[in-house]
Amino acid sequence: MPENNRIDLVELPAADPAALTAAREFYESAFGWTFTSYGDGYADTSDSGVAFGLNGSADSTQQAAALPVLFVDDLEAARARVAESGGTIRHDIYGFPGGRRFHFVDPAGNELAVWSHDPAGSTAS
Numbered sequence: 001m002p003e004n005n006r007i008d009l010v011e012l013p014a015a016d017p018a019a020l021t022a023a024r025e026f027y028e029s030a031f032g033w034t035f036t037s038y039g040d041g042y043a044d045t046s047d048s049g050v051a052f053g054l055n056g057s058a059d060s061t062q063q064a065a066a067l068p069v070l071f072v073d074d075l076e077a078a079r080a081r082v083a084e085s086g087g088t089i090r091h092d093i094y095g096f097p098g099g100r101r102f103h104f105v106d107p108a109g110n111e112l113a114v115w116s117h118d119p120a121g122s123t124a125s
Contacts, residue, residue, distance in 0.1 A: 002071035009051030011067040020056030038097045061091050068112050075116040
């Protein structure tokens with residue numbers, strides 16, 4: 001179970017599902033990691049020592065570089081604290097298979113994401 005207010009995973013971008021497949025095959029071959037797929041656009045592994053994801057979605061939530069992702073118990077409260085503390089919300093709360101998340105940029109220009117389980121059990125935003 002993820003811990004509140006802790007970095008839960010690191011996510012790397014892949015340009016599209018084909019790039020995700022190529023990256024996945026690379027990490028499987030080079031390091032022996034096994035991945036779980038969540039549709040065509042996402043896969044992750046816990047074999048890497050930290051939770052590690054590959055994001056091959058071609059939508060506006062795609063990041064440009066490695067993305068640290070924090071877990072929180074209360075997503076709305078975390079979003080409010082980020083905004084009140086000077087962070088800029090880059091992508092507002094949206095659903096994905098397994099939960100909901102938002103992206104923000106810190107005052108130094110670093111993009112991070114924050115996720116939580118969806119209390120309603122759906123993936124709608």
